[in-house]
């Protein structure tokens with residue numbers, strides 16, 4: 001449904017530390033280009049001194065103040081679930097929501113997860129035809145969880161999850177196995193990567209390593225070879241040390257901008273009913289990152 005309407009859109013990003021987010025600028029520039037009156041504000045719970053556990057109240061306030069939708073980020077993606085009227089199957093499987101849309105007439109709250117759909121969308125666009133039968137995921141945090149679910153939806157039959165916190169990797173593998181019974185899910189430790197990577201089609205990196213504040217490689221570059229594709233979800237900077245090393249080793253690569261842009265395009269479509277111009281949003285996103293590469 002095209003929700004193009006004479007009354008302006010009001011959208012928020014709720015979470016902690018959301019001030020530097022590029023998402024408001026990204027949505028508003030695309031909306032301007034689409035001829036929409038669209039305001040997107042950050043709602044930083046730390047600044048407001050509102051505990052994340054009060055996310056249900058935040059939804060009620062937002063709705064009362066005329067918000068059409070909210071993007072939800074750390075640490076509220078799971079907390080928000082119990083405050084929704086309906087949750088789409090992708091978000092329900094994942095147990096995490098990053099987009100809430102309010103029905104304009106009834107106020108019903110519908111939850112979605114465009115981190116998952118965004119990674120899958122960006123992967124298909126950026127690494128077309130890449131084999132996904134056997135994949136290693138490095139990083140079992142919030143973003144890694146969304147990526148894992150997306151990989152299984154893309155057809156990964158064997159996913160091995162590696163994290164410094166092996167317990168966390170194990171818990172995610174067990175959780176995903178229950179939700180995706182046809183796939184083989186394993187957890188492993190960093191020291192096994194030398195055995196795992198040569199037998200895999202690709203590796204997705206989802207820890208903070210490679211960001212300006214955490215420079216360096218998540219694992220030794222000599223584990224990379226031309227048979228492997230390498231996807232990094234870190235996007236500040238876009239060209240991480242891992243991606244540079246992967247290109248030097250002859251790997252196909254995918255940068256974190258794809259996931260970041262497509263989580264926004266998918267959210268924009270849910271909020272407005274209008275399919276945004278993904279290429280235009282990607283170009284804009286990449287110019288924003290180039291202007292502000294150091295921010296978290």
Ligand code: NAD
Nearest residue numbers: 139140141142143144164165206207208233234256259260
């Ligand atoms: P998180 O803190 O929830 O999880 C990070 C995980 O990485 C943890 O399980 C931690 O144990 C592990 N880890 C930390 N340091 C490590 C190291 N040196 N080696 C191995 N494992 C390590 O964080 P998150 O929300 O999952 O985000 C991870 C990164 O993903 C962020 O830093 C951000 O750059 C990126 N991200 C990208 C997008 C996108 O759209 N492209 C979206 C969200 C997050």
